[in-house]
Amino acid sequence: MKHIPVLLLVFFSSGTFYAQKLEGSWKLTHKNGTEINNVEYIRIYQDGYFAFGGKKTDNNEFTDTGGGEYLLEEDEYTEIPDFYTTDPEKIGKKQTYSLAATDKQIVLKQANGGTETWTRLSGQKDDLTGNWVITGRANTEGEVREMTPGDRRTIKILSGGRFQWVAFNSGTKEFHGTGGGTYTAEDGKYTEQITFFSRDNSRVGASLEFNYEVKDGKWHHSGKSSAGKPIYEIWSRYEEAYVPKE
Numbered sequence: 314m315k316h317i318p319v320l321l322l323v324f325f326s327s328g329t330f331y332a333q334k335l336e337g338s339w340k341l342t343h344k345n346g347t348e349i350n351n352v353e354y355i356r357i358y359q360d361g362y363f364a365f366g367g368k369k370t371d372n373n374e375f376t377d378t379g380g381g382e383y384l385l386e387e388d389e390y391t392e393i394p395d396f397y398t399t400d401p402e403k404i405g406k407k408q409t410y411s412l413a414a415t416d417k418q419i420v421l422k423q424a425n426g427g428t429e430t431w432t433r434l435s436g437q438k439d440d441l442t443g444n445w446v447i448t449g450r451a452n453t454e455g456e457v458r459e460m461t462p463g464d465r466r467t468i469k470i471l472s473g474g475r476f477q478w479v480a481f482n483s484g485t486k487e488f489h490g491t492g493g494g495t496y497t498a499e500d501g502k503y504t505e506q507i508t509f510f511s512r513d514n515s516r517v518g519a520s521l522e523f524n525y526e527v528k529d530g531k532w533h534h535s536g537k538s539s540a541g542k543p544i545y546e547i548w549s550r551y552e553e554a555y556v557p558k559e
Contacts, residue, residue: 334385335385336360338433338474339432342431345427352370353370362380362382362470366477372514373514375491378396379399379403380477388413389409390410394408401488405483441532443472444552447467447546450544451545457545463558467480471498476505477493478492492510492539493509498525501526502524503523503525504520521537524536531547534546
């Protein structure tokens with residue numbers, strides 16, 4: 314996103330203005346006019362990026378996920394997926410829909426006439442609201458190893474009281490894992506409540522508490538992982554740290 318030619322800046326500035334209307338968290342309530350009640354899909358929009366994750370409601374089994382950059386220009390909505398588990402061939406290709414939006418509801422209409430209705434859960438913001446990518450991690454000796462995210466990267470998007478992390482490779486179209494749920498971030502304490510987890514649905518319902526600090530624009534995250542191991546991670550703003558291939 315940071316390598317946009319100067320001549321396109323006016324267009325993308327306008328698109329960014331419209332896209333900000335979507336920022337926050339949303340829940341899928343209807344598909345093709347039929348109410349959804351056997352699966353739960355949560356979608357998060359923030360900083361020109363989106364991610365969604367789904368699970369079955371009866372046993373918390375993970376279903377699928379997708380996400381990437383998006384642009385909303387009036388009623389024309391475009392996605393360029395970085396990851397998409399049900400159809401990896403969509404990765405890197407523009408997907409265009411028509412969209413009708415209010416503050417409380419969005420309706421996406423596909424070219425084949427199919428529709429999805431999403432209802433807003435929250436638009437709240439806090440210290441950690443944003444789309445982040447991991448750029449540093451401490452080893453067992455406590456030394457922080459820095460990394461430059463490219464095709465292989467792990468993102469974490471937080472907005473509207475919801476979070477989702479995703480590990481993937483947009484170059485090879487490989488998906489490595491995802492998880493998400495609700496969170497709070499206040500006074501240096503960051504708490505996650507897991508609602509879906511692709512690797513182990515028995516972790517659904519777990520609550521994890523971490524320490525956080527934003528220093529020089531970077532999120533320093535420490536505590537214990539879902540497996541009980543100590544972690545220290547550094548996350549950077551996606552638009553500043555991600556380096557796409559030319």
